[in-house]
Amino acid sequence: MSVKPTKQRQRILEVIRDAKGHLTAEEVYKRLAIEDHSIGIATVYRNLKYLYDNDLVNRIQHPDFGYVYDSNLNQHYHFHCLSCNRIMDIEDMMHHELNKEVEEKFGGTVHSHMAYFYGICPECLAKQEDN
Amino acid sequence: MSVKPTKQRQRILEVIRDAKGHLTAEEVYKRLAIEDHSIGIATVYRNLKYLYDNDLVNRIQHPDFGYVYDSNLNQHYHFHCLSCNRIMDIEDMMHHELNKEVEEKFGGTVHSHMAYFYGICPECLAKQEDN
DNA sequence: ATAGATGCAAAGGTTTTGCATAACT
DNA sequence: AGTTATGCAAAACCTTTGCATCTAT
Numbered sequence: 001m002s003v004k005p006t007k008q009r010q011r012i013l014e015v016i017r018d019a020k021g022h023l024t025a026e027e028v029y030k031r032l033a034i035e036d037h038s039i040g041i042a043t044v045y046r047n048l049k050y051l052y053d054n055d056l057v058n059r060i061q062h063p064d065f066g067y068v069y070d071s072n073l074n075q076h077y078h079f080h081c082l083s084c085n086r087i088m089d090i091e092d093m094m095h096h097e098l099n100k101e102v103e104e105k106f107g108g109t110v111h112s113h114m115a116y117f118y119g120i121c122p123e124c125l126a127k128q129e130d131n
Numbered sequence: 132m133s134v135k136p137t138k139q140r141q142r143i144l145e146v147i148r149d150a151k152g153h154l155t156a157e158e159v160y161k162r163l164a165i166e167d168h169s170i171g172i173a174t175v176y177r178n179l180k181y182l183y184d185n186d187l188v189n190r191i192q193h194p195d196f197g198y199v200y201d202s203n204l205n206q207h208y209h210f211h212c213l214s215c216n217r218i219m220d221i222e223d224m225m226h227h228e229l230n231k232e233v234e235e236k237f238g239g240t241v242h243s244h245m246a247y248f249y250g251i252c253p254e255c256l257a258k259q260e261d262n
Numbered sequence: 263a264t265a266g267a268t269g270c271a272a273a274g275g276t277t278t279t280g281c282a283t284a285a286c287t
Numbered sequence: 288a289g290t291t292a293t294g295c296a297a298a299a300c301c302t303t304t305g306c307a308t309c310t311a312t
Contacts, residue, residue: 026275041277045277046278067277090236102210108253114246118244119233122238137311173270173304263312265311266309266311268310270306271306272305285290286290
């Protein structure tokens, strides 16, 4: 990373990159604590903020768990499964043209947008059909 | 309302309807406390949940303030002004067809989606141009 | 009388902060 | 040496919960 690397900071980033999902600060902390019993939760929070501010991780609000972090920096939409409560990335779908549409309808300037889809994910749907 | 009305519940709903904006639980509480010093914050939280569950108010996640409530029950997108930090409704723009697109790309079933646009609202833009 | 709602205070959970110590440049 | 990060503990938040009291059928 271009910003100051520290041992803890690097490990936090690695954990998020390895996870390939969305982790809460608490989950990151638990995974790090396995290998490093002395790490503090404050360090995790501070570094997650730091990594987010420096565009090294992405962050979204989970309705139940507060912020969750992932390493997918490409702009993308999210799918929230109402059955298993996971959040997943939707790749290859980003309607940038909506920004212009809002500018025309609403005025002002629009930099970006995020979208959040609610439903049942393929795996949960398959499980339901098994029954 | 079709569900049990109580004095407090009605006033909470009125406050949200009058606000014509997005209020946090705390803001609702503060406005009610002016006229009724004995109201408890727990009552506000309980009733906001109750009103939301009974589809009398809408609720969205604010990235900084947790849940915020408004009385606009139509599905609509939101505009978040990065200058004044307000959230505003975007009327007459709801791309329901995106749900189908996600189902095709991602699988599963999609019930609904929300979108959140970030930028500078018309008023803040005007102020910037004044300088 | 009964069911539900309220207000208060306490508890829960998450995130931030103060501070002394430690790790870097 | 001086700056920044760390770990610990405490504090600050926000929200929920337990419980006794009150309200309305």
